[in-house]
Amino acid sequence: MTYLIGPTPHDTRLTRTVTGHDHEGREVALPVVEERPLTIWLNSQQIVTAMTIGDHPEWLAVGYLANQGMLLPEDEITAVEFDDEVEAVVVRTARETDYEAKLARATRTSGCAVGTVFGDMMEGLEDVRLPDLTVRTSELYALAKQINTTPSLYLEAGAIHGTVLCQGDQPLVYMEDVGRHNAVDKIAGWMRMEGIAASDKLLYTTGRLTSEMVIKTALMGIPALASRSGFTAWGVEIANRVGLTLIGRLRGRRFVCLAGEARLERDADLSAVPDEPRKAGRKGSA
Template identity: 25%
Template structure:
């Protein structure tokens, strides 16, 4: 499905109006079906639906890994995703029970509640150069095709130590994370071995997704919330905000980020 739509608008420049063609992003309701039952509909860009559903269910703990998936298909021009899988019934019930409306754009829903997540403390030994991370953050913002065309999407990237990168874009920043984590598994990459770079603020539900995927380092150009910082601290996540130019703020567990004066160590 073509997710870009051309429309006619009126442009105002220096007090003068004139007709102009513009490009906008397609927003659609995509439905997820699990073991024959519709579990949720989400407003998103109708692409990468398989990755999106995988990432979402892993984020919520409904499936424990891609090995639990028996069958997965995308139907109806991307508007319907169906999965047969072995599931964690209680976590699926929590999704229906809690239904927390998250602060992310697009109105996402989560059944995970920050510090109540039963996830082991992240003890990853991943340690990287701050300079190397910032170089990739610069590229991250330069290489966003849908954003450059529409100005209307968020982006998520998984960055691995061998310089391999995976990207996803969506109108919802939480959707972008789910999609990139699902895409990693479809590409036989484990998100827990990478660094998550996101375009939006680091609120608690964004950090919670990193917790559920066991991602050790999360980076954004913007700010975290207090609960986002607390969630990262509690679960062993290195949380970096305001990653711009040559600078960043490291809010939690800073030992995973090397400074320039100890790059050889």
């Protein structure tokens, strides 16, 4: 399969080999994911320091600022400057910016790494009107098969999340990071800098469908979000409020849609879709 941008599991900058011992006392050497700090600046103001694997810092910075409502759709980006030595990215805009008050309202969320959402972020959803997008189950199953069999840093070393931008049954851009929010911000930054339309896209994530993942997807203008993992109640509530199709527990031929059911077209022949065994002890699993 061909991605516009795909995982780079054998990039030596992203993992480090560490020696230890297994349960029988045998020496083992394992690749483990690197974590690096990345400080994001908007013009002359320091915004946040994120822990990241270190790839695509410019896209991460632009996407983070856009998803936090600090980089407006009409803003002209005049420069994006990454300094590897000081591990910082400066995003420069033609508009003068000052987000001291906004930064004071920052709150931690359930997400890992750069999972920070600002107090007035929900206000940005008031005017969100997501486009209609038919989500065909045949395309969902095709996407899941391709994504889950793609060589990735997750399969190489684990301890990482992936997010994939998809169109129809084609995965386009596959980003990974120690935090699922980082991965989706990289995609948001790439879309912003490349002028990519969101109305016909679906976002697939390996992580939980939390409120922040739903908010970021909606603010990007993407009308559908899917995952192998489960939901949070607030994530479902927000998805219903903004009209986002939300699909979780996508394993084998089974899934659950908790928002945007009207957009689903069940066109797949289920007898032709391999299933996965149910996990014991989970009530109501799909």
